[in-house]
Amino acid sequence: MRVLMFGWEFPPHISGGLGTACYGMTRGLAYCGVEVIFVVPKSYGDEDQTSVKLVGASQVPIKRRTYAFTEERQFGVEAIKTSHALEMTYIEVGSKLLPYLSPEEFQKYSHEHLQKNELSLHEFDNGTTRGSSVLTEVVGTMEFTGKYGPDLMQEVSNYALVSSEIAHEQTFDIIHAHDWLTYPAGIAAKRMSGKPLVVHVHATEFDRSGENYNTVVYDIEKSGMEQADLVITVSNLTRNIVINRYGINPDKVVTVYNAVEPGTESGAEVFVKAVDEKVVTFLGRITYQKGPEYFMEAANKVLKHSNNVRFVMAGSGDLLRKMIRYAARLGITEKFHFTDFLKGRDVDNMFAVSDVYVMPSVSEPFGISPLEAMRSNVPVIISKQSGVSEILKHAIKVDFWDVDAMADAIYGLITYESLPLMFQHYGRDEVNNLRWENAALLIKNQYTNLLSSRNNPL
Amino acid sequence: MKNICLYFQLHQPFRLKRYRFFDVGQDHYYYDDYLNKLILKKVAQRCYIPSNELLYSLLTEFGGQFKVSFSLTGILLDQLELYAPEVIESFKKLAKTGHVEFLSETYSHSLAVLGSTEEFKNQVTLHKEKIESLFGMTPTVFRNTELVYSDAIGEQVSKMGYKAMLAEGAKHVLGWKSPNFLYYNVLDPKLKVLLRNYKLSDDIAFRFSNHSWSEWPLTSEKYLQWLKGSPANEDFVNLFMDYETFGEHQPVESGIHQFLDHLVRLIIKDPETGFALPSEIVESHQSVGPLSVPYPSSWADEERDLSAWLGNEMQKEAFNKLNSVRNLVLQANDEDLSRDWGYLQASDHLYYMSTKFFADQAVHNYFNPYNSPYDAFINFMNIVSDFIIRLEKKTKRVVYKGIPIDELTGAPLNDAITEYEGVLKILRQKRGPINKVTDSKLLKSSNTKGPITKTSKKKKN
Numbered sequence: 001m002r003v004l005m006f007g008w009e010f011p012p013h014i015s016g017g018l019g020t021a022c023y024g025m026t027r028g029l030a031y032c033g034v035e036v037i038f039v040v041p042k043s044y045g046d047e048d049q050t051s052v053k054l055v056g057a058s059q060v061p062i063k064r065r066t067y068a069f070t071e072e073r074q075f076g077v078e079a080i081k082t083s084h085a086l087e088m089t090y091i092e093v094g095s096k097l098l099p100y101l102s103p104e105e106f107q108k109y110s111h112e113h114l115q116k117n118e119l120s121l122h123e124f125d126n127g128t129t130r131g132s133s134v135l136t137e138v139v140g141t142m143e144f145t146g147k148y149g150p151d152l153m154q155e156v157s158n159y160a161l162v163s164s165e166i167a168h169e170q171t172f173d174i175i176h177a178h179d180w181l182t183y184p185a186g187i188a189a190k191r192m193s194g195k196p197l198v199v200h201v202h203a204t205e206f207d208r209s210g211e212n213y214n215t216v217v218y219d220i221e222k223s224g225m226e227q228a229d230l231v232i233t234v235s236n237l238t239r240n241i242v243i244n245r246y247g248i249n250p251d252k253v254v255t256v257y258n259a260v261e262p263g264t265e266s267g268a269e270v271f272v273k274a275v276d277e278k279v280v281t282f283l284g285r286i287t288y289q290k291g292p293e294y295f296m297e298a299a300n301k302v303l304k305h306s307n308n309v310r311f312v313m314a315g316s317g318d319l320l321r322k323m324i325r326y327a328a329r330l331g332i333t334e335k336f337h338f339t340d341f342l343k344g345r346d347v348d349n350m351f352a353v354s355d356v357y358v359m360p361s362v363s364e365p366f367g368i369s370p371l372e373a374m375r376s377n378v379p380v381i382i383s384k385q386s387g388v389s390e391i392l393k394h395a396i397k398v399d400f401w402d403v404d405a406m407a408d409a410i411y412g413l414i415t416y417e418s419l420p421l422m423f424q425h426y427g428r429d430e431v432n433n434l435r436w437e438n439a440a441l442l443i444k445n446q447y448t449n450l451l452s453s454r455n456n457p458l
Numbered sequence: 459m460k461n462i463c464l465y466f467q468l469h470q471p472f473r474l475k476r477y478r479f480f481d482v483g484q485d486h487y488y489y490d491d492y493l494n495k496l497i498l499k500k501v502a503q504r505c506y507i508p509s510n511e512l513l514y515s516l517l518t519e520f521g522g523q524f525k526v527s528f529s530l531t532g533i534l535l536d537q538l539e540l541y542a543p544e545v546i547e548s549f550k551k552l553a554k555t556g557h558v559e560f561l562s563e564t565y566s567h568s569l570a571v572l573g574s575t576e577e578f579k580n581q582v583t584l585h586k587e588k589i590e591s592l593f594g595m596t597p598t599v600f601r602n603t604e605l606v607y608s609d610a611i612g613e614q615v616s617k618m619g620y621k622a623m624l625a626e627g628a629k630h631v632l633g634w635k636s637p638n639f640l641y642y643n644v645l646d647p648k649l650k651v652l653l654r655n656y657k658l659s660d661d662i663a664f665r666f667s668n669h670s671w672s673e674w675p676l677t678s679e680k681y682l683q684w685l686k687g688s689p690a691n692e693d694f695v696n697l698f699m700d701y702e703t704f705g706e707h708q709p710v711e712s713g714i715h716q717f718l719d720h721l722v723r724l725i726i727k728d729p730e731t732g733f734a735l736p737s738e739i740v741e742s743h744q745s746v747g748p749l750s751v752p753y754p755s756s757w758a759d760e761e762r763d764l765s766a767w768l769g770n771e772m773q774k775e776a777f778n779k780l781n782s783v784r785n786l787v788l789q790a791n792d793e794d795l796s797r798d799w800g801y802l803q804a805s806d807h808l809y810y811m812s813t814k815f816f817a818d819q820a821v822h823n824y825f826n827p828y829n830s831p832y833d834a835f836i837n838f839m840n841i842v843s844d845f846i847i848r849l850e851k852k853t854k855r856v857v858y859k860g861i862p863i864d865e866l867t868g869a870p871l872n873d874a875i876t877e878y879e880g881v882l883k884i885l886r887q888k889r890g891p892i893n894k895v896t897d898s899k900l901l902k903s904s905n906t907k908g909p910i911t912k913t914s915k916k917k918k919n
Contacts, residue, residue, distance in 0.1 A: 301480065302479075304480070305480055307884075393813075393830075394813075395832075396830070396833070396836075397830065404480075407478070407480070408478045408479050408836060408840070411479040411836075412832075412836030412839065415479070416772075416835070416836070416839045418770075418771035418775035418776075418835075419771075419832070419835070419836075421771040422771050422772055425770075425771070426813065
């Protein structure tokens, strides 16, 4: 079985959870014996910018190579020996798709930074980023977008055009597209090849923008879901949104939960905490969706009763400045710290010094970061409005708006000695059992069903 | 003649209200009155009252041919007095028939036996006095909370003057032995042990209305044959279960009351079967041999051990923390504090903290007011924190990790010194050198809010 998969980022060039998820998923699929051709739009600083204006298939820079999963690890009892299964075809298309940005933001950022001309490229040339690096990513690519013209929709349709060309060249059984930026590509590939289309919903426009959603994006999402033969959602929370807000037939919407790559046991040098107080961390984009203000209000309540605690808000985003002002107004800046965005090693270090991790998201289709925290033995508090709360048992779950409950949970975790022990005993095991091999097997089964129902229509 | 020994357990805890950490030191009332009243009224209406009426009619109709035994926790009796006194009256009526036996247990439905011997004795005495005052009978047979039993516990109970004790006929306890015999405690042969026949008890208590059970529907005719099915020399069967089985665990609509009614009539009609009370079985039977239970067993879950209450770290911390302040409670000698101390010891609070419920969900969720064991733990510990503050105030003693500081010795003493030195250092730094002027200034400024301009040095760039 061979899958043509459209994504928009892949490690090490990632800016959010989707790249990590794609990596885990493709590796899991490879383990299950599914061949994957992964197509990804990608920006290079040294690219010839003019070429993309003339989007004809032959003029688009397409880089094709074989991707080998380098980190060999033991897959359960019998490590698989078939070398081909740990490889996949990896195709990069010259395009400027920017994850996590609405079309308006895309346009706004490109204008702002072009006009001010205050940022040079090298300053942001840091390739690998993790978690909360929207600003960096955006700025790092601004110069290109300027030259392309500020129309994100144009990029999306360019990507679709190129994709249909790729679909024409490659042979495969199924098309699998991740999130709205790639849906047009998936649809185009379906039209070109007649193969079944799977769209994978990692987030919807409602998660990103609340009720003030962008209708163009919504329409693209809806049409992708409608034309798909199967819609995979990352949680039942998202599944319900797909069914209720996009009017998709429930029969073709299935939930496959994300998983997490196992942590490295060695943990090379353990970063040592330098403060005596307990550290409570928020790590993520500082945007409406992530609920940073609820975290701050909970912090304020805890700080009124306990001196033995510090709070850290790690990440960046459009609410960062507002949050800093809010902390100042509450008079808690002495104990409430901002780090701006963290990447790579810093994220691990942040977990290493954390005693509690809080994810107060207003709307979180899945939310992989609590799993990463638990992998580092950090107890987590997660909002009930997150997909991950559907599968986690050893986590404290609160409504994002219930600041009292959140504060109470934080206080409990930093005060009562047995709670951290509970997470060390049970939390880590629980996370290590959420394996991509299992998630990929479920996806493979969905592929198989899809193909057999095609071959044997009722 | 095969005698059926019926024993029903009644208990409802005082469930705790939502209690946040910022309530500590402010709010000293811990119970969710609304929920407790609601649940108690519902259970009284669906189970206690109709079941008592049924038993009363059977007891009066058949005279001494039908007998039944109960135990009611002190906490339940307290709640009945508050919310459903008619149930107590109906038990008094049952008691007057002369064919009802009441057993002893801990007042608080607690696991005190695993904490402090003195506390255990104290709670058993309290309960005994309560039963005597309400029903005019002195219990001679003991049942521990959740049928927790071990050789050592049995020995202790024997010393307190009881002639027999109930225990779970768990597989790991019995091995090849049958629960339908009388055994004696291996450490103190004076104490006889009555074992629950868990198969036949659970057929009613857990499986009666389960449609996917292969024996469903369970008729009283079929059940009677099962009772008679044991070997001829096994001449009694112990059926021990929650009284809530009749109308609550097995809903009224399942026909559980009719089943019980009909079963009792069948047993009496059948010349080979009859009823006996626990104390009668102990009097009329020779024990067949010693029973060795080195580790505590119980009637809960698959494991039939203590793991539902003391299986994880949270449960142990909560249990130990509460037990550590016993001396202070005695010293305080305050009615409210003693009452709260008892209510907090109910094993239910620990049960809600069990992480096993992820597997045994159905039973653990019964009347469980919490979303998760973590939730249950944090809420409970907040309340215990407040309780300890009240004890400190009342006794004018300072407690460090559960121990009054004047009783500290060894490592905890050193820890306390280090900690308080740290606190003193911070306080001194805050005050600065002693000076009348600054002191008065400090006093004034402590009333104003924190400075607004203390800001954003830490922000980015």
